[in-house]
Ligand SMILES: *[C@@H]1O[C@H](CO)[C@@H](O)[C@H](O)[C@H]1NC(C)=O
Ligand SMILES: *[C@@H]1O[C@H](CO)[C@@H](O)[C@H](O)[C@H]1NC(C)=O
Ligand SMILES: *[C@@H]1O[C@H](CO)[C@@H](O)[C@H](O)[C@H]1NC(C)=O
Ligand SMILES: *[C@@H]1O[C@H](CO)[C@@H](O)[C@H](O)[C@H]1NC(C)=O
Ligand SMILES: *[C@@H]1O[C@H](CO)[C@@H](O)[C@H](O)[C@H]1NC(C)=O
């Protein structure tokens with residue numbers, strides 16, 4: 001090969017790989033990725049239209065269900081990947097045959113189901129390796145057996161060959177199936193059981209159940225045919241036409257066997273003769289099912305052969321009469337089912353007095369839907385072991401009104417449960433259940449009882465724990481003594497029972513200190529008294545839904561909201577759905593520390609008071625769906641939602657704005673609690689932009705844009721506040737601020753200061769300003785100081801140099817004076833000249849020089865306000881010692897002079 005050719009070949013190979021891909025990926029399209037569900041080590045491949053066993057399941061599976069597919073053949077190769085299979089279900093496919101090697105490929109196989117396939121021919125070798133198989137179902141295959149097909153199945157305990165058109169029960173000749181416990185041969189065409197048919201089961205000592213139900217032909221039994229299987233415990237003959245005689249024959253064949261249970265349902269057995277069951281006398285029959293036979297007559301003593309029978313069902317028959325001998329001999333019967341057993345036709349069936357007398361061991365008597373004419377004082381006599389009597393939906397006129405005679409025949413029974421539901425009771429007389437002292441459960445629901453319960457109805461029921469009164473068409477009224485005789489009550493169910501109000505004092509429930517469950521739902525209760533649940537300290541479940549309790553909780557209630565839940569400290573579940581509630585009083589849910597479930601759905605709740613749920617520290621489930629809730633705020637729900645394991649709040653018109661929903665949307669996003677319908681049922685109603693969107697779609701980022709606005713808001717608020725405070729300050733202390741401000745400015749800018757003043761030389765100690773009318777006072781009281789103390793004052797009228805310009809001279813001389821004395825009187829204030837110039841100048845002095853540059857001498861009391869108005873001065877502007885008052889009393893004048901000297905001498909005097 002020359003080089004170019006070799007390169008071409010190599011290229012071609014590589015190209016091939018490139019074009020077709022690596023050969024590993026070239027898998028058959030038949031084995032597309034299977035859709036089997038793998039749970040633990042079991043593969044569920046049902047209903048997948050499979051034509052092959054999927055090859056890509058985990059190799060370690062122990063169970064494989066490929067039923068309801070299109071498997072046509074089963075090669076052991078296809079099962080080879082799963083050698084650990086213990087269960088294999090091949091039912092409802094098109095398999096034609098079973099591979100001999102199946103059990104070799106699957107050595108651990110124990111359960112094999114091949115029902116409803118097309119396996120017609122079954123060869124001896126087919127199961128030859130199936131030694132470990134314990135259950136084999138070949139039902140529905142139209143099997144033809146060849147030879148000893150099952151000979152190898154020494155471990156099989158259950159063999160189902162029903163629905164195969166088998167003509168005989170003879171599955172082989174050799175003894176085989178030595179482990180067999182249940183053989184199902186129903187729905188075949190076996191017409192006769194021949195003497196030796198069951199010989200192949202002679203070694204099957206564990207055979208217990210033989211199911212021969214629904215043969216397509218009339219089945220008959222040859223004498224001795226059941227001898228090989230005398231160990232069976234249960235024979236099922238349902239759906240086979242049985243005459244009285246044939247039944248009798250069957251029972252004879254069963255004589256001496258170990259039979260315990262016989263099922264003879266749907267056999268058309270119309271009458272039982274006295275001797276029908278005679279053959280069973282030598283058996284230990286425990287259970288006999290004669291239901292669904294349309295049986296009309298049972299001869300007296302028919303059951304006398306069954307002394308150990310414990311369970312007898314006569315359900316769904318057409319019996320006309322029970323007599324005192326019908327059940328004769330059933331002394332060990334514990335359960336009798338007469339449901340629908342007596343049928344009303346033209347006349348009512350009759351239950352004779354003492355009919356149940358023989359049933360001394362009977363514990364459960366079921367008479368639901370049974371029609372009978374009357375209950376006499378002896379009807380139930382002799383049932384000395386009866387614990388349960390079920391009369392629900394029974395048709396008996398005597399039950400319309402329960403008198404103190406109705407159940408008197410049960411006086412000797414230790415009855416614990418009496419079910420009288422739906423029996424058209426309209427009234428309960430006093431002492432109705434007087435004879436039933438051991439009763440614990442009384443069911444009276446779905447009746448038409450309409451009366452006031454005085455309590456006497458339940459007289460004598462000293463052990464009663466449960467009354468079911470629900471669904472009595474709301475015709476019952478309670479009274480304070482309604483439950484006085486049943487203080488042991490634990491459960492009281494009165495849904496749809498009461499005529500709408502519960503404002504009774506004292507409460508009818510007061511005696512029920514053991515009560516744990518109370519149902520008062522669907523009663524339209526509007527009025528409820530505050531103390532209605534007083535004393536129910538053991539109440540755990542309270543159902544109040546579908547009432548009208550909005551009235552009780554409204555704040556518009558003239559007496560205030562009715563806190564009827566107080567004291568229920570052990571309450572675990574409270575249901576108050578559909579009560580029209582539009583508010584919950586703040587205190588309403590306090591004092592319920594153990595409440596775990598609260599249901600408030602279907603109300604019209606919209607606004608909640610902050611922390612209304614905060615005290616429910618044990619709450620796990622909260623239901624608030626179908627209310628009017630728009631906003632879910634942290635202040636209301638923060639505490640309660642933190643501990644919740646389930647929240648149901650769907651179907652509310654949520655307002656998806658930052659204020660209303662941001663917190664909730666975030667909570668929903670993060671919570672571990674279960675929130676059913678979260679994806680689809682938490683829908684925004686407003687605003688328009690979120691309308692019909694899920695709350696989960698709410699964008700938390702849209703709320704962050706609010707931050708600058710919030711800052712702005714805070715800023716403006718602060719500014720406004722500061723402004724307000726300032727204006728208040730200015731209004732009331734403005735002068736002070738202004739004054740000190742001026743002082744500060746002057747001092748800092750160094751216009752002048754006290755220190756610099758110290759060094760200055762003054763001509764006068766003080767410039768005296770006074771009103772003309774006060775000249776007298778000045779001369780008498782001030783000028784003498786010049787002589788006595790050596791002060792020198794400047795007085796305008798005395799010291800002014802004539803000719804000097806008036807105003808300039810004033811300013812000039814004030815500057816030359818160390819202090820300015822203002823002699824304050826009303827006159828001075830009214831003197832326009834003083835006001836406008838002198839005082840102004842003085843003020844300047846105060847601000848520019850120092851606060852003790854001016855001395856105010858008050859000759860009369862002048863209000864600060866007037867002082868300021870006229871002179872722009874206030875007492876507080878000056879140092880305290882610079883304000884002196886002329887005393888009224890003469891003797892104080894020296895003290896005045898003293899003060900004045902101090903005021904003038906504050907700083908060093910002019911030398
Ligand atoms: C089966 O095998 C798979 C891996 O193929 C493994 O994850 C699984 O744990 C195994 N199951 C058992 C029950 O051994
Ligand atoms: C029966 O099962 C056991 C394990 O339980 C196994 O060792 C044995 O080989 C199986 N027998 C046959 C014949 O497959
Ligand atoms: C039947 O059982 C007997 C003993 O119980 C036994 O000896 C005999 O081998 C068994 N026959 C078959 C075919 O298994
Ligand atoms: C008898 O076999 C049929 C068919 O398998 C089944 O439907 C029925 O429940 C069985 N009866 C009893 C009492 O086991
Ligand atoms: C109840 O059955 C036992 C046998 O289990 C029997 O001895 C006894 O007599 C029976 N009682 C009645 C009242 O028939």
Ligand SMILES: *[C@@H]1O[C@H](CO)[C@@H](O)[C@H](O)[C@H]1NC(C)=O
Pocket residue numbers: 404405431
């Ligand atoms: C039963 O009720 C009637 C009145 O209806 C009364 O005369 C009689 O004394 C009551 N009997 C008992 C045992 O209470």
Ligand SMILES: *[C@@H]1O[C@H](CO)[C@@H](O)[C@H](O)[C@H]1NC(C)=O
Pocket residue numbers: 411412413414415437438
């Ligand atoms: C009620 O029960 C008590 C003890 O539980 C029992 O002594 C009494 O006999 C029973 N009453 C009747 C009527 O059986």
Ligand SMILES: *[C@@H]1O[C@H](CO)[C@@H](O)[C@H](O)[C@H]1NC(C)=O
Pocket residue numbers: 665666669696697698699700
């Ligand atoms: C929910 O969580 C996702 C991812 O953690 C986040 O993108 C989304 O904004 C959250 N939504 C809310 C309403 O908090």
